[in-house]
Amino acid sequence: MSENFYSPYSQRSTLGGCGCGKHESLAAHDAAAERERLSRGLDAETLSRDFVEAAAVRALFPNDVTRRRFLTAVGASTAMAAIASVLPLQQMQAMAEEKGPLEKTDVKIGFIPINCATPLIMADPMGFYKQQGLSPTLKKTAGWALVRDQMLNGELDASHFLAPMPLAISMGLGSAAQPMRVATIQNINGQAITLALKHKGNRDPRNWKGFKFAIPFEYSMHNFLLRYYLAEHGIDPDRDVQLRVTPPAEMIANLRAGNIDGFFGPEPFNQRAVYDGIAFIHVLSKDIWDGHPCCAFGVSEAFVAQNPNTFAALYRAILNAAAAANDPANLPAIAAAISTPNYLNQPEIVIRQALTGRYADGLGNVQNVPDRAGFDPMPWYSMATWMLTQMRRWGYVKDDVNFDALAEQIFLMTDARKHMAALGQKEAVAEPASGYKSFSVMGRPFDPAQPKAYLDGFAIKRS
Missing domain, CATH: 3.40.190.10 (Periplasmic binding protein-like II)
Known part of the structure:
Protein backbone atom coordinates (compact mmCIF):
# COMPACT_ATOMS: atom_id res chain seq x y z
CA MET A 1 0.00 0.00 0.00
CA SER A 2 1.39 3.47 -0.88
CA GLU A 3 2.60 5.33 2.21
CA ASN A 4 0.84 8.50 3.40
CA PHE A 5 -1.79 8.16 0.70
CA TYR A 6 -5.34 8.66 1.88
CA SER A 7 -7.36 5.50 1.44
CA PRO A 8 -10.91 4.50 2.43
CA TYR A 9 -9.73 2.95 5.68
CA SER A 10 -7.95 6.09 6.91
CA GLN A 11 -9.35 7.36 10.17
CA ARG A 12 -12.42 9.51 9.58
CA SER A 13 -14.07 11.51 12.30
CA THR A 14 -17.76 10.92 12.86
CA LEU A 15 -18.13 14.40 14.37
CA GLY A 16 -16.89 16.52 11.49
CA GLY A 17 -13.41 17.39 10.30
CA CYS A 18 -11.21 14.52 9.16
CA GLY A 19 -9.37 11.65 10.73
CA CYS A 20 -5.89 13.09 10.26
CA GLY A 21 -6.83 16.32 12.10
CA LYS A 22 -5.26 18.61 9.49
CA HIS A 23 -8.39 19.64 7.59
CA GLU A 24 -11.70 21.20 8.49
CA SER A 25 -13.76 18.64 6.55
CA LEU A 26 -13.57 15.31 4.76
CA ALA A 27 -13.95 17.12 1.45
CA ALA A 28 -10.86 19.22 2.21
CA HIS A 29 -8.98 16.07 3.23
CA ASP A 30 -9.96 14.31 0.00
CA ALA A 31 -8.95 17.32 -2.10
CA ALA A 32 -5.55 17.40 -0.42
CA ALA A 33 -5.12 13.70 -1.00
CA GLU A 34 -5.95 14.13 -4.68
CA ARG A 35 -3.38 16.93 -5.00
CA GLU A 36 -0.80 14.67 -3.36
CA ARG A 37 -1.67 11.85 -5.73
CA LEU A 38 -1.24 14.07 -8.76
CA SER A 39 2.02 15.54 -7.53
CA ARG A 40 3.44 12.08 -6.90
CA GLY A 41 2.11 10.64 -10.15
CA LEU A 42 0.18 7.78 -8.60
CA ASP A 43 -1.48 5.86 -11.41
CA ALA A 44 -4.79 4.03 -11.73
CA GLU A 45 -3.17 0.72 -10.86
CA THR A 46 -1.94 2.08 -7.53
CA LEU A 47 -5.34 3.55 -6.80
CA SER A 48 -7.18 0.32 -7.54
CA ARG A 49 -4.76 -1.69 -5.44
CA ASP A 50 -5.21 0.74 -2.53
CA PHE A 51 -8.96 0.49 -2.87
CA VAL A 52 -8.92 -3.31 -2.81
CA GLU A 53 -6.65 -3.32 0.23
CA ALA A 54 -8.99 -0.85 1.92
CA ALA A 55 -12.02 -2.97 1.12
CA ALA A 56 -10.25 -6.05 2.49
CA VAL A 57 -9.52 -4.30 5.79
CA ARG A 58 -13.10 -3.11 6.08
CA ALA A 59 -14.42 -6.58 5.31
CA LEU A 60 -12.32 -8.16 8.07
CA PHE A 61 -12.76 -5.28 10.56
CA PRO A 62 -16.15 -3.65 9.94
CA ASN A 63 -16.02 -1.87 13.30
CA ASP A 64 -14.23 1.49 12.91
CA VAL A 65 -12.68 1.47 16.39
CA THR A 66 -11.38 -2.10 16.07
CA ARG A 67 -9.99 -1.33 12.63
CA ARG A 68 -8.11 1.77 13.84
CA ARG A 69 -6.66 -0.11 16.81
CA PHE A 70 -5.49 -2.94 14.56
CA LEU A 71 -3.78 -0.61 12.07
CA THR A 72 -2.22 1.48 14.80
CA ALA A 73 -0.93 -1.58 16.60
CA VAL A 74 0.70 -3.41 13.71
CA GLY A 75 1.24 -0.79 10.98
CA ALA A 76 -0.04 -0.82 7.40
CA SER A 77 2.62 -3.11 5.93
CA THR A 78 2.21 -5.78 8.59
CA ALA A 79 -1.56 -5.46 8.31
CA MET A 80 -1.46 -6.12 4.57
CA ALA A 81 0.82 -9.13 5.02
CA ALA A 82 -1.55 -10.59 7.60
CA ILE A 83 -4.63 -9.95 5.48
CA ALA A 84 -2.96 -11.42 2.39
CA SER A 85 -2.58 -14.67 4.30
CA VAL A 86 -6.36 -15.08 4.49
CA LEU A 87 -7.62 -13.14 1.46
CA PRO A 88 -6.43 -13.47 -2.18
CA LEU A 89 -5.39 -9.81 -2.45
CA GLN A 90 -3.36 -10.26 -5.64
CA GLN A 91 -6.29 -11.79 -7.48
CA MET A 92 -8.74 -9.23 -6.06
CA GLN A 93 -6.50 -6.39 -7.14
CA ALA A 94 -6.09 -7.82 -10.63
CA MET A 95 -9.85 -8.10 -10.98
CA ALA A 96 -10.29 -4.51 -9.82
CA GLU A 97 -7.85 -3.36 -12.49
CA GLU A 98 -9.94 -5.34 -15.01
CA LYS A 99 -7.61 -4.86 -17.95
CA GLY A 100 -4.24 -5.78 -16.53
CA PRO A 101 -1.72 -7.44 -18.87
CA LEU A 102 -2.56 -11.08 -19.46
CA GLU A 103 -0.10 -13.58 -18.03
CA LYS A 104 -1.01 -15.92 -20.88
CA THR A 105 -3.27 -15.57 -23.88
CA ASP A 106 -3.28 -19.17 -25.10
Whole structure:
Protein backbone atom coordinates (compact mmCIF):
# COMPACT_ATOMS: atom_id res chain seq x y z
CA MET A 1 0.00 0.00 0.00
CA SER A 2 1.39 3.47 -0.88
CA GLU A 3 2.60 5.33 2.21
CA ASN A 4 0.84 8.50 3.40
CA PHE A 5 -1.79 8.16 0.70
CA TYR A 6 -5.34 8.66 1.88
CA SER A 7 -7.36 5.50 1.44
CA PRO A 8 -10.91 4.50 2.43
CA TYR A 9 -9.73 2.95 5.68
CA SER A 10 -7.95 6.09 6.91
CA GLN A 11 -9.35 7.36 10.17
CA ARG A 12 -12.42 9.51 9.58
CA SER A 13 -14.07 11.51 12.30
CA THR A 14 -17.76 10.92 12.86
CA LEU A 15 -18.13 14.40 14.37
CA GLY A 16 -16.89 16.52 11.49
CA GLY A 17 -13.41 17.39 10.30
CA CYS A 18 -11.21 14.52 9.16
CA GLY A 19 -9.37 11.65 10.73
CA CYS A 20 -5.89 13.09 10.26
CA GLY A 21 -6.83 16.32 12.10
CA LYS A 22 -5.26 18.61 9.49
CA HIS A 23 -8.39 19.64 7.59
CA GLU A 24 -11.70 21.20 8.49
CA SER A 25 -13.76 18.64 6.55
CA LEU A 26 -13.57 15.31 4.76
CA ALA A 27 -13.95 17.12 1.45
CA ALA A 28 -10.86 19.22 2.21
CA HIS A 29 -8.98 16.07 3.23
CA ASP A 30 -9.96 14.31 0.00
CA ALA A 31 -8.95 17.32 -2.10
CA ALA A 32 -5.55 17.40 -0.42
CA ALA A 33 -5.12 13.70 -1.00
CA GLU A 34 -5.95 14.13 -4.68
CA ARG A 35 -3.38 16.93 -5.00
CA GLU A 36 -0.80 14.67 -3.36
CA ARG A 37 -1.67 11.85 -5.73
CA LEU A 38 -1.24 14.07 -8.76
CA SER A 39 2.02 15.54 -7.53
CA ARG A 40 3.44 12.08 -6.90
CA GLY A 41 2.11 10.64 -10.15
CA LEU A 42 0.18 7.78 -8.60
CA ASP A 43 -1.48 5.86 -11.41
CA ALA A 44 -4.79 4.03 -11.73
CA GLU A 45 -3.17 0.72 -10.86
CA THR A 46 -1.94 2.08 -7.53
CA LEU A 47 -5.34 3.55 -6.80
CA SER A 48 -7.18 0.32 -7.54
CA ARG A 49 -4.76 -1.69 -5.44
CA ASP A 50 -5.21 0.74 -2.53
CA PHE A 51 -8.96 0.49 -2.87
CA VAL A 52 -8.92 -3.31 -2.81
CA GLU A 53 -6.65 -3.32 0.23
CA ALA A 54 -8.99 -0.85 1.92
CA ALA A 55 -12.02 -2.97 1.12
CA ALA A 56 -10.25 -6.05 2.49
CA VAL A 57 -9.52 -4.30 5.79
CA ARG A 58 -13.10 -3.11 6.08
CA ALA A 59 -14.42 -6.58 5.31
CA LEU A 60 -12.32 -8.16 8.07
CA PHE A 61 -12.76 -5.28 10.56
CA PRO A 62 -16.15 -3.65 9.94
CA ASN A 63 -16.02 -1.87 13.30
CA ASP A 64 -14.23 1.49 12.91
CA VAL A 65 -12.68 1.47 16.39
CA THR A 66 -11.38 -2.10 16.07
CA ARG A 67 -9.99 -1.33 12.63
CA ARG A 68 -8.11 1.77 13.84
CA ARG A 69 -6.66 -0.11 16.81
CA PHE A 70 -5.49 -2.94 14.56
CA LEU A 71 -3.78 -0.61 12.07
CA THR A 72 -2.22 1.48 14.80
CA ALA A 73 -0.93 -1.58 16.60
CA VAL A 74 0.70 -3.41 13.71
CA GLY A 75 1.24 -0.79 10.98
CA ALA A 76 -0.04 -0.82 7.40
CA SER A 77 2.62 -3.11 5.93
CA THR A 78 2.21 -5.78 8.59
CA ALA A 79 -1.56 -5.46 8.31
CA MET A 80 -1.46 -6.12 4.57
CA ALA A 81 0.82 -9.13 5.02
CA ALA A 82 -1.55 -10.59 7.60
CA ILE A 83 -4.63 -9.95 5.48
CA ALA A 84 -2.96 -11.42 2.39
CA SER A 85 -2.58 -14.67 4.30
CA VAL A 86 -6.36 -15.08 4.49
CA LEU A 87 -7.62 -13.14 1.46
CA PRO A 88 -6.43 -13.47 -2.18
CA LEU A 89 -5.39 -9.81 -2.45
CA GLN A 90 -3.36 -10.26 -5.64
CA GLN A 91 -6.29 -11.79 -7.48
CA MET A 92 -8.74 -9.23 -6.06
CA GLN A 93 -6.50 -6.39 -7.14
CA ALA A 94 -6.09 -7.82 -10.63
CA MET A 95 -9.85 -8.10 -10.98
CA ALA A 96 -10.29 -4.51 -9.82
CA GLU A 97 -7.85 -3.36 -12.49
CA GLU A 98 -9.94 -5.34 -15.01
CA LYS A 99 -7.61 -4.86 -17.95
CA GLY A 100 -4.24 -5.78 -16.53
CA PRO A 101 -1.72 -7.44 -18.87
CA LEU A 102 -2.56 -11.08 -19.46
CA GLU A 103 -0.10 -13.58 -18.03
CA LYS A 104 -1.01 -15.92 -20.88
CA THR A 105 -3.27 -15.57 -23.88
CA ASP A 106 -3.28 -19.17 -25.10
CA VAL A 107 -5.62 -21.03 -22.77
CA LYS A 108 -6.85 -24.62 -22.92
CA ILE A 109 -10.52 -24.97 -21.99
CA GLY A 110 -12.27 -28.31 -21.64
CA PHE A 111 -15.91 -29.00 -22.39
CA ILE A 112 -18.36 -31.86 -22.70
CA PRO A 113 -20.45 -31.50 -25.90
CA ILE A 114 -23.79 -30.65 -24.28
CA ASN A 115 -26.03 -27.58 -24.25
CA CYS A 116 -25.01 -26.79 -20.67
CA ALA A 117 -21.68 -25.51 -22.00
CA THR A 118 -23.35 -23.01 -24.34
CA PRO A 119 -21.70 -19.81 -22.97
CA LEU A 120 -18.25 -21.41 -22.87
CA ILE A 121 -18.61 -22.83 -26.40
CA MET A 122 -20.31 -19.90 -28.15
CA ALA A 123 -17.70 -17.52 -26.76
CA ASP A 124 -15.29 -19.02 -29.30
CA PRO A 125 -17.09 -18.72 -32.68
CA MET A 126 -18.88 -15.54 -31.59
CA GLY A 127 -15.69 -13.76 -30.58
CA PHE A 128 -16.16 -13.20 -26.84
CA TYR A 129 -12.74 -14.66 -25.98
CA LYS A 130 -11.07 -12.65 -28.72
CA GLN A 131 -12.60 -9.44 -27.33
CA GLN A 132 -10.69 -10.09 -24.11
CA GLY A 133 -7.38 -10.78 -25.86
CA LEU A 134 -7.59 -14.54 -25.40
CA SER A 135 -6.73 -17.26 -27.91
CA PRO A 136 -8.47 -20.35 -26.53
CA THR A 137 -8.19 -23.97 -27.56
CA LEU A 138 -11.49 -25.67 -26.77
CA LYS A 139 -10.90 -29.34 -26.04
CA LYS A 140 -13.90 -31.63 -26.44
CA THR A 141 -13.81 -34.29 -23.73
CA ALA A 142 -15.67 -37.59 -23.66
CA GLY A 143 -16.64 -37.89 -20.00
CA TRP A 144 -16.61 -36.16 -16.65
CA ALA A 145 -13.99 -38.36 -15.01
CA LEU A 146 -11.64 -37.37 -17.83
CA VAL A 147 -12.44 -33.70 -17.30
CA ARG A 148 -11.59 -34.08 -13.63
CA ASP A 149 -8.33 -35.91 -14.35
CA GLN A 150 -7.21 -33.40 -16.99
CA MET A 151 -7.83 -30.53 -14.60
CA LEU A 152 -5.94 -32.30 -11.82
CA ASN A 153 -3.03 -33.03 -14.16
CA GLY A 154 -2.84 -29.46 -15.46
CA GLU A 155 -3.74 -30.45 -19.02
CA LEU A 156 -6.54 -27.87 -18.97
CA ASP A 157 -6.42 -24.29 -17.71
CA ALA A 158 -10.16 -24.08 -17.18
CA SER A 159 -13.15 -26.26 -17.82
CA HIS A 160 -16.83 -26.84 -18.03
CA PHE A 161 -17.74 -28.72 -14.85
CA LEU A 162 -20.83 -30.30 -13.44
CA ALA A 163 -21.66 -27.82 -10.67
CA PRO A 164 -21.01 -30.26 -7.78
CA MET A 165 -17.66 -31.42 -9.19
CA PRO A 166 -15.49 -28.56 -7.87
CA LEU A 167 -16.95 -29.21 -4.41
CA ALA A 168 -16.13 -32.91 -4.66
CA ILE A 169 -12.63 -32.34 -6.08
CA SER A 170 -11.81 -29.74 -3.42
CA MET A 171 -12.91 -32.21 -0.74
CA GLY A 172 -11.02 -35.13 -2.28
CA LEU A 173 -14.15 -37.15 -3.05
CA GLY A 174 -13.40 -39.67 -5.79
CA SER A 175 -9.99 -38.17 -6.52
CA ALA A 176 -7.00 -36.50 -4.95
CA ALA A 177 -8.01 -33.26 -3.28
CA GLN A 178 -7.16 -30.08 -5.16
CA PRO A 179 -8.75 -26.68 -4.45
CA MET A 180 -11.10 -25.63 -7.26
CA ARG A 181 -13.06 -22.46 -7.81
CA VAL A 182 -16.46 -21.95 -9.46
CA ALA A 183 -16.34 -18.66 -11.34
CA THR A 184 -19.83 -18.83 -12.84
CA ILE A 185 -22.77 -21.13 -13.27
CA GLN A 186 -22.92 -22.13 -16.93
CA ASN A 187 -26.63 -22.90 -17.07
CA ILE A 188 -29.78 -23.26 -15.03
CA ASN A 189 -32.59 -25.76 -15.71
CA GLY A 190 -32.24 -27.43 -19.14
CA GLN A 191 -32.23 -31.10 -18.08
CA ALA A 192 -34.95 -33.77 -18.06
CA ILE A 193 -36.00 -37.26 -17.11
CA THR A 194 -36.44 -39.14 -20.39
CA LEU A 195 -38.08 -42.57 -20.58
CA ALA A 196 -38.25 -45.26 -23.25
CA LEU A 197 -41.48 -45.20 -25.26
CA LYS A 198 -42.54 -48.53 -23.76
CA HIS A 199 -43.17 -46.68 -20.48
CA LYS A 200 -45.70 -44.19 -21.86
CA GLY A 201 -48.39 -45.92 -19.81
CA ASN A 202 -46.26 -46.01 -16.65
CA ARG A 203 -45.75 -42.39 -15.67
CA ASP A 204 -46.16 -42.82 -11.91
CA PRO A 205 -42.70 -42.99 -10.27
CA ARG A 206 -44.12 -45.07 -7.43
CA ASN A 207 -44.31 -47.92 -9.96
CA TRP A 208 -40.67 -47.70 -11.05
CA LYS A 209 -39.11 -50.25 -8.73
CA GLY A 210 -36.59 -52.26 -10.73
CA PHE A 211 -36.00 -49.48 -13.28
CA LYS A 212 -32.50 -48.81 -14.57
CA PHE A 213 -31.53 -45.16 -15.05
CA ALA A 214 -28.43 -43.57 -16.56
CA ILE A 215 -26.86 -40.49 -15.00
CA PRO A 216 -23.77 -38.69 -16.33
CA PHE A 217 -21.69 -38.70 -13.12
CA GLU A 218 -22.04 -39.32 -9.40
CA TYR A 219 -21.20 -35.73 -8.52
CA SER A 220 -23.87 -34.21 -10.74
CA MET A 221 -27.13 -32.37 -10.31
CA HIS A 222 -28.62 -35.15 -12.43
CA ASN A 223 -27.79 -37.70 -9.76
CA PHE A 224 -28.93 -35.53 -6.87
CA LEU A 225 -32.16 -34.36 -8.53
CA LEU A 226 -33.08 -37.84 -9.74
CA ARG A 227 -32.47 -39.23 -6.25
CA TYR A 228 -34.56 -36.43 -4.79
CA TYR A 229 -37.40 -37.01 -7.28
CA LEU A 230 -37.47 -40.76 -6.67
CA ALA A 231 -37.30 -40.44 -2.88
CA GLU A 232 -40.15 -37.92 -2.84
CA HIS A 233 -42.23 -40.63 -4.51
CA GLY A 234 -41.19 -43.28 -2.00
CA ILE A 235 -38.52 -44.95 -4.17
CA ASP A 236 -35.15 -45.57 -2.52
CA PRO A 237 -32.59 -44.71 -5.22
CA ASP A 238 -29.99 -47.11 -3.80
CA ARG A 239 -32.28 -50.10 -3.19
CA ASP A 240 -35.31 -49.91 -5.46
CA VAL A 241 -33.67 -48.88 -8.77
CA GLN A 242 -30.27 -48.99 -10.44
CA LEU A 243 -28.39 -45.79 -11.26
CA ARG A 244 -25.67 -46.27 -13.87
CA VAL A 245 -23.00 -43.68 -14.60
CA THR A 246 -23.01 -43.30 -18.39
CA PRO A 247 -21.40 -40.63 -20.62
CA PRO A 248 -24.15 -38.44 -22.10
CA ALA A 249 -23.31 -39.44 -25.67
CA GLU A 250 -23.91 -43.11 -24.80
CA MET A 251 -27.28 -42.67 -23.12
CA ILE A 252 -29.35 -42.86 -26.30
CA ALA A 253 -27.60 -46.03 -27.51
CA ASN A 254 -28.22 -47.69 -24.15
CA LEU A 255 -31.86 -46.63 -24.21
CA ARG A 256 -32.31 -47.95 -27.77
CA ALA A 257 -30.70 -51.27 -26.82
CA GLY A 258 -32.96 -51.68 -23.80
CA ASN A 259 -30.08 -51.56 -21.31
CA ILE A 260 -31.81 -48.78 -19.38
CA ASP A 261 -35.41 -47.66 -18.90
CA GLY A 262 -34.57 -43.98 -18.94
CA PHE A 263 -32.04 -41.35 -18.05
CA PHE A 264 -31.73 -38.05 -16.24
CA GLY A 265 -29.49 -36.29 -18.68
CA PRO A 266 -28.37 -33.06 -20.24
CA GLU A 267 -29.49 -31.61 -23.52
CA PRO A 268 -29.40 -32.16 -26.38
CA PHE A 269 -29.72 -35.86 -25.55
CA ASN A 270 -33.23 -35.75 -24.11
CA GLN A 271 -34.41 -33.95 -27.22
CA ARG A 272 -32.28 -36.14 -29.47
CA ALA A 273 -33.96 -39.27 -28.04
CA VAL A 274 -37.32 -37.76 -28.98
CA TYR A 275 -35.98 -36.76 -32.41
CA ASP A 276 -34.85 -40.36 -32.95
CA GLY A 277 -38.28 -41.67 -32.02
CA ILE A 278 -37.19 -43.87 -29.12
CA ALA A 279 -38.27 -41.90 -26.03
CA PHE A 280 -40.43 -39.21 -24.50
CA ILE A 281 -39.68 -36.44 -22.04
CA HIS A 282 -41.28 -37.40 -18.72
CA VAL A 283 -40.51 -34.25 -16.72
CA LEU A 284 -38.27 -31.22 -17.16
CA SER A 285 -35.75 -30.55 -14.43
CA LYS A 286 -37.19 -27.05 -13.97
CA ASP A 287 -40.38 -28.73 -12.74
CA ILE A 288 -38.36 -30.30 -9.94
CA TRP A 289 -36.38 -27.18 -9.00
CA ASP A 290 -37.01 -24.12 -11.10
CA GLY A 291 -33.74 -22.21 -11.43
CA HIS A 292 -31.48 -25.06 -10.36
CA PRO A 293 -27.82 -24.90 -11.40
CA CYS A 294 -26.46 -27.67 -13.58
CA CYS A 295 -22.99 -26.94 -14.92
CA ALA A 296 -20.33 -24.43 -13.97
CA PHE A 297 -17.22 -22.77 -15.34
CA GLY A 298 -14.26 -23.33 -13.08
CA VAL A 299 -10.51 -23.22 -12.61
CA SER A 300 -8.03 -24.42 -10.05
CA GLU A 301 -7.03 -22.18 -7.18
CA ALA A 302 -3.47 -22.35 -8.51
CA PHE A 303 -4.52 -20.98 -11.90
CA VAL A 304 -6.17 -17.98 -10.25
CA ALA A 305 -3.09 -17.28 -8.16
CA GLN A 306 -0.65 -17.60 -11.08
CA ASN A 307 -2.77 -15.91 -13.76
CA PRO A 308 -5.07 -13.38 -12.07
CA ASN A 309 -5.44 -11.10 -15.11
CA THR A 310 -6.04 -14.00 -17.48
CA PHE A 311 -8.62 -15.33 -15.04
CA ALA A 312 -10.35 -11.94 -15.01
CA ALA A 313 -10.37 -11.91 -18.83
CA LEU A 314 -11.92 -15.39 -18.89
CA TYR A 315 -14.49 -14.16 -16.41
CA ARG A 316 -15.51 -11.27 -18.63
CA ALA A 317 -15.69 -13.43 -21.76
CA ILE A 318 -17.93 -16.05 -20.12
CA LEU A 319 -20.18 -13.46 -18.46
CA ASN A 320 -20.68 -11.59 -21.72
CA ALA A 321 -21.48 -14.85 -23.50
CA ALA A 322 -23.95 -15.84 -20.77
CA ALA A 323 -25.71 -12.48 -21.08
CA ALA A 324 -26.05 -13.00 -24.83
CA ALA A 325 -27.35 -16.55 -24.33
CA ASN A 326 -29.98 -15.29 -21.90
CA ASP A 327 -31.53 -13.15 -24.67
CA PRO A 328 -34.10 -15.32 -26.50
CA ALA A 329 -33.53 -13.32 -29.70
CA ASN A 330 -29.99 -14.71 -29.91
CA LEU A 331 -30.85 -18.38 -29.44
CA PRO A 332 -31.39 -19.38 -33.09
CA ALA A 333 -27.98 -17.98 -34.06
CA ILE A 334 -26.37 -19.61 -31.04
CA ALA A 335 -27.92 -22.96 -31.91
CA ALA A 336 -26.48 -22.72 -35.41
CA ALA A 337 -23.03 -21.77 -34.06
CA ILE A 338 -22.68 -24.56 -31.52
CA SER A 339 -24.36 -27.43 -33.41
CA THR A 340 -21.38 -27.89 -35.74
CA PRO A 341 -19.09 -30.97 -35.65
CA ASN A 342 -16.29 -29.25 -33.74
CA TYR A 343 -18.68 -28.40 -30.91
CA LEU A 344 -21.91 -30.36 -30.24
CA ASN A 345 -22.18 -32.23 -33.56
CA GLN A 346 -25.96 -32.49 -33.39
CA PRO A 347 -28.85 -31.50 -35.70
CA GLU A 348 -29.41 -27.78 -35.35
CA ILE A 349 -33.15 -28.27 -34.84
CA VAL A 350 -32.48 -30.48 -31.80
CA ILE A 351 -30.21 -27.84 -30.23
CA ARG A 352 -32.71 -25.09 -31.02
CA GLN A 353 -35.70 -26.92 -29.52
CA ALA A 354 -33.84 -27.54 -26.28
CA LEU A 355 -32.56 -23.94 -26.05
CA THR A 356 -35.75 -22.10 -26.99
CA GLY A 357 -38.20 -24.35 -25.15
CA ARG A 358 -40.46 -24.92 -28.14
CA TYR A 359 -40.12 -28.66 -28.56
CA ALA A 360 -41.72 -31.99 -29.36
CA ASP A 361 -42.16 -34.03 -26.20
CA GLY A 362 -42.33 -37.50 -27.76
CA LEU A 363 -45.97 -37.91 -26.72
CA GLY A 364 -47.40 -36.22 -29.79
CA ASN A 365 -47.37 -32.70 -28.36
CA VAL A 366 -45.44 -29.52 -29.11
CA GLN A 367 -44.62 -27.77 -25.86
CA ASN A 368 -43.73 -24.11 -25.42
CA VAL A 369 -41.65 -23.57 -22.26
CA PRO A 370 -39.45 -20.49 -22.82
CA ASP A 371 -37.59 -21.01 -19.53
CA ARG A 372 -36.81 -24.66 -20.20
CA ALA A 373 -33.15 -23.60 -20.11
CA GLY A 374 -31.42 -20.46 -18.92
CA PHE A 375 -27.94 -19.04 -18.47
CA ASP A 376 -27.97 -17.03 -15.26
CA PRO A 377 -24.28 -17.12 -14.25
CA MET A 378 -24.60 -16.17 -10.56
CA PRO A 379 -22.98 -18.89 -8.39
CA TRP A 380 -25.14 -18.49 -5.29
CA TYR A 381 -23.59 -19.89 -2.12
CA SER A 382 -26.91 -21.53 -1.24
CA MET A 383 -26.71 -23.61 -4.44
CA ALA A 384 -23.48 -25.10 -3.15
CA THR A 385 -24.97 -25.57 0.32
CA TRP A 386 -27.88 -27.56 -1.13
CA MET A 387 -25.50 -29.79 -3.11
CA LEU A 388 -23.52 -30.46 0.05
CA THR A 389 -26.69 -31.45 1.92
CA GLN A 390 -27.39 -34.03 -0.78
CA MET A 391 -23.83 -35.35 -0.67
CA ARG A 392 -24.31 -35.79 3.07
CA ARG A 393 -27.81 -37.26 2.63
CA TRP A 394 -26.65 -40.03 0.31
CA GLY A 395 -23.40 -40.85 2.07
CA TYR A 396 -20.90 -39.27 -0.32
CA VAL A 397 -19.80 -37.12 2.62
CA LYS A 398 -19.52 -39.27 5.73
CA ASP A 399 -18.91 -36.64 8.40
CA ASP A 400 -20.48 -33.32 9.28
CA VAL A 401 -18.98 -30.45 7.32
CA ASN A 402 -19.15 -26.68 7.50
CA PHE A 403 -21.50 -26.14 4.57
CA ASP A 404 -21.15 -22.35 4.46
CA ALA A 405 -17.36 -22.35 4.69
CA LEU A 406 -17.04 -24.74 1.76
CA ALA A 407 -19.63 -22.87 -0.29
CA GLU A 408 -17.91 -19.53 0.21
CA GLN A 409 -14.46 -20.96 -0.43
CA ILE A 410 -15.34 -22.61 -3.73
CA PHE A 411 -18.22 -20.57 -5.24
CA LEU A 412 -16.92 -17.10 -6.18
CA MET A 413 -20.27 -15.34 -5.90
CA THR A 414 -18.86 -12.01 -4.75
CA ASP A 415 -16.43 -11.90 -7.66
CA ALA A 416 -19.15 -12.83 -10.15
CA ARG A 417 -21.42 -10.10 -8.83
CA LYS A 418 -18.63 -7.52 -9.07
CA HIS A 419 -17.73 -8.47 -12.64
CA MET A 420 -21.36 -8.53 -13.72
CA ALA A 421 -21.89 -5.08 -12.26
CA ALA A 422 -18.81 -3.79 -14.07
CA LEU A 423 -20.20 -5.20 -17.32
CA GLY A 424 -23.56 -3.53 -16.70
CA GLN A 425 -25.45 -6.78 -16.11
CA LYS A 426 -28.44 -6.09 -13.86
CA GLU A 427 -28.44 -9.56 -12.30
CA ALA A 428 -25.42 -8.46 -10.28
CA VAL A 429 -27.58 -6.49 -7.88
CA ALA A 430 -30.03 -9.32 -7.26
CA GLU A 431 -30.90 -9.92 -3.64
CA PRO A 432 -29.93 -11.19 -1.20
CA ALA A 433 -26.57 -9.51 -0.84
CA SER A 434 -25.43 -12.32 1.46
CA GLY A 435 -25.43 -14.84 -1.38
CA TYR A 436 -27.74 -17.22 0.45
CA LYS A 437 -31.08 -17.08 -1.31
CA SER A 438 -33.81 -19.53 -0.44
CA PHE A 439 -35.66 -21.74 -2.91
CA SER A 440 -37.91 -24.79 -3.03
CA VAL A 441 -37.29 -28.22 -4.51
CA MET A 442 -40.52 -30.11 -5.31
CA GLY A 443 -42.39 -27.81 -2.96
CA ARG A 444 -40.05 -28.40 -0.02
CA PRO A 445 -38.49 -25.07 1.07
CA PHE A 446 -34.73 -24.98 1.52
CA ASP A 447 -33.47 -22.55 4.15
CA PRO A 448 -29.69 -22.34 3.67
CA ALA A 449 -29.34 -21.15 7.26
CA GLN A 450 -30.76 -24.48 8.51
CA PRO A 451 -29.08 -27.26 6.49
CA LYS A 452 -29.17 -29.81 9.33
CA ALA A 453 -32.90 -29.32 9.88
CA TYR A 454 -33.40 -29.74 6.13
CA LEU A 455 -31.46 -33.00 6.17
CA ASP A 456 -33.30 -34.28 9.21
CA GLY A 457 -36.61 -33.78 7.42
CA PHE A 458 -36.02 -36.50 4.82
CA ALA A 459 -37.50 -39.95 5.40
CA ILE A 460 -35.23 -41.68 2.85
CA LYS A 461 -31.52 -41.03 3.32
CA ARG A 462 -28.23 -42.76 4.08
CA SER A 463 -26.74 -40.34 6.60
